Amino acid sequence: MKTPRSDTDTLEDEEPLLQDACLVDGEWRGADDGRTFAVTDPATGEVIASVPLMSTGETEAAIRAAEAALPAWSARTAKERAAVLSRWAALLLEHRERLARILTREQGKPLAEARGEIAYTASFLTFFAAEAERVRGEVIPASTRESRIVVLRQPIGVVGCVTPWNFPAAMITRKAAPALAAGCTAVVKPAEQTPLSALAIAELGRQAGIPPGVLNVITGDAPSIGRALCESPAVRLLSFTGSTEVGRLLAAQCAPTVKKLSLELGGNAPFLVFPDADPEAAVEAAVLSKFRHSGQTCVCTNRFLVHDDLYPEFTERFAERVGRLTVGSGDEPGVDVGPLIDADGLAKAADHVADAVAQGAEVMVGGGPHRAGGTFFEPTVLRGVTPAMRVMREETFGPVAAVASFHTEREAVDLANDSRSGLAAYVFTRDLARAWRVTEALEVGMVGLNTGFLSVETAPFGGVKESGLGREGSHHGIEEFLELKFWHIGGLSSPGAAATS
Numbered sequence: 406m407k408t409p410r411s412d413t414d415t416l417e418d419e420e421p422l423l424q425d426a427c428l429v430d431g432e433w434r435g436a437d438d439g440r441t442f443a444v445t446d447p448a449t450g451e452v453i454a455s456v457p458l459m460s461t462g463e464t465e466a467a468i469r470a471a472e473a474a475l476p477a478w479s480a481r482t483a484k485e486r487a488a489v490l491s492r493w494a495a496l497l498l499e500h501r502e503r504l505a506r507i508l509t510r511e512q513g514k515p516l517a518e519a520r521g522e523i524a525y526t527a528s529f530l531t532f533f534a535a536e537a538e539r540v541r542g543e544v545i546p547a548s549t550r551e552s553r554i555v556v557l558r559q560p561i562g563v564v565g566c567v568t569p570w571n572f573p574a575a576m577i578t579r580k581a582a583p584a585l586a587a588g589c590t591a592v593v594k595p596a597e598q599t600p601l602s603a604l605a606i607a608e609l610g611r612q613a614g615i616p617p618g619v620l621n622v623i624t625g626d627a628p629s630i631g632r633a634l635c636e637s638p639a640v641r642l643l644s645f646t647g648s649t650e651v652g653r654l655l656a657a658q659c660a661p662t663v664k665k666l667s668l669e670l671g672g673n674a675p676f677l678v679f680p681d682a683d684p685e686a687a688v689e690a691a692v693l694s695k696f697r698h699s700g701q702t703c704v705c706t707n708r709f710l711v712h713d714d715l716y717p718e719f720t721e722r723f724a725e726r727v728g729r730l731t732v733g734s735g736d737e738p739g740v741d742v743g744p745l746i747d748a749d750g751l752a753k754a755a756d757h758v759a760d761a762v763a764q765g766a767e768v769m770v771g772g773g774p775h776r777a778g779g780t781f782f783e784p785t786v787l788r789g790v791t792p793a794m795r796v797m798r799e800e801t802f803g804p805v806a807a808v809a810s811f812h813t814e815r816e817a818v819d820l821a822n823d824s825r826s827g828l829a830a831y832v833f834t835r836d837l838a839r840a841w842r843v844t845e846a847l848e849v850g851m852v853g854l855n856t857g858f859l860s861v862e863t864a865p866f867g868g869v870k871e872s873g874l875g876r877e878g879s880h881h882g883i884e885e886f887l888e889l890k891f892w893h894i895g896g897l898s899s900p901g902a903a904a905t906s
Contacts, residue, residue, distance in 0.1 A: 430470035431617025459625030464633035474618030479588035493613035494530035537586035560588035562641035565634035573599035667875035672828030675821035682833035690857030724769035754803030828868035
């Protein structure tokens with residue numbers, strides 16, 4: 406094993422978990438050609454670490470390691486695999502503070518949110534440790550007395566996991582935990598912006614007793630690594646969280662090997678506020694849904710749709726509440742909104758605001774880059790937006806809230822469904838009949854009713870339309886990593902026939 410970094414003082418408290426190498430077949434190693442790339446703090450632009458710039462060859466080595474480790478790992482009992490996952494979860498919680506600080510430094514989110522993400526990360530390990538022992542087969546009534554029909558559930562094999570930068574810790578275990586619980590082995594490729602959390606979590610997995618080759622984590626060139634995972638016949642499932650555009654590309658690259666896909670892609674979540682809603686509760690939930698993690702979540706609200714009767718009150722309350730949010734570096738006390746991940750994210754937020762204003766929208770609060778500079782953007786509320794504006798049609802992925810009005814329930818549903826995405830939606834109403842009608846009519850995979858928060862490890866996370874395929878979390882999540890095998894047993898005699906023979 407390669408020793409942790411010791412040549413930087415930027416993350417002194419976290420040194421025991423920092424790695425400047427990748428985990429392949431149980432060993433910490435660099436790129437074959439020695440190349441590295443820098444990891445920066447989005448709040449300051451400071452280089453905080455360097456990690457290996459791996460490519461096709463190293464990916465293929467990781468796949469071979471996972472393939473070699475598969476028979477022994479899948480042969481372990483479910484209880485044995487569960488014990489490893491439970492130890493891994495315990496180590497994550499033991500090192501929660503250090504992991505949270507690593508996460509904040511490489512990703513930018515406020516430290517309180519980072520601590521919450523580490524707890525969420527551990528929850529998937531705990532949940533799927535239990536689910537490992539709940540994987541069951543079936544016995545189906547046969548058509549003849551001399552036969553039996555049995556259905557087995559078996560691990561799909563080697564899986565490739567490509568994770569995003571916005572939840573660099575939780576997305577590791579949301580994929581790896583069910584994979585390992587099912588008896589699969591994995592090759593994980595974290596986002597280039599946020600590899601440090603993945604490497605630290607992998608080190609704790611190694612300490613928890615994950616055998617060599619069962620969990621491999623490689624960093625580097627995304628196109629080359631992704632292509633190698635897609636084209637390898639040994640990889641039987643690719644699990645990806647990221648943009649719809651990249652998801653389409655990976656799906657096309659997986660087609661020749663006909664591997665299974667689990668895709669959690671972009672969203673364009675609507676937030677519907679009906680006239681009987683509690684305005685204060687709706688505003689607080691709107692702030693949570695929109696500005697958590699600076700609006701950089703796939704389930705955050707992108708379009709606020711408010712009934713005419715509540716529109717003036719809601720927008721005024723909302724703008725006042727957003728104006729009180731504190732912007733700053735994630736490790737500063739009391740910060741609500743951290744930086745955007747990079748300059749591209751900043752430019753997109755600015756472009757969406759400029760386009761909306763050019764078409765007649767009103768900026769109620771915020772509206773541009775923050776005075777702190779860098780990639781900080783002001784928490785923004787736009788009023789008077791229309792469906793033609795980019796901020797309503799594209800996922801902003803930033804702290805910009807666009808608020809439009811509607812007249813009728815049917816209009817609200819039509820506006821909400823006017824999107825090629827279908828990941829999440831939020832509905833605020835105290836009318837139970839309306840709640841049922843609207844929830845059933847919305848073309849999304851998840852709905853929050855009178856809440857701005859959705860994600861829990863016990864519920865199936867995923868979307869419809871161009872928001873992806875499959876589900877993560879809950880008992881449905883482990884099913885993604887299992888294959889069904891039908892066993893038809895013939896030549897059996899009934900007890901009566903055996904007695905007379």
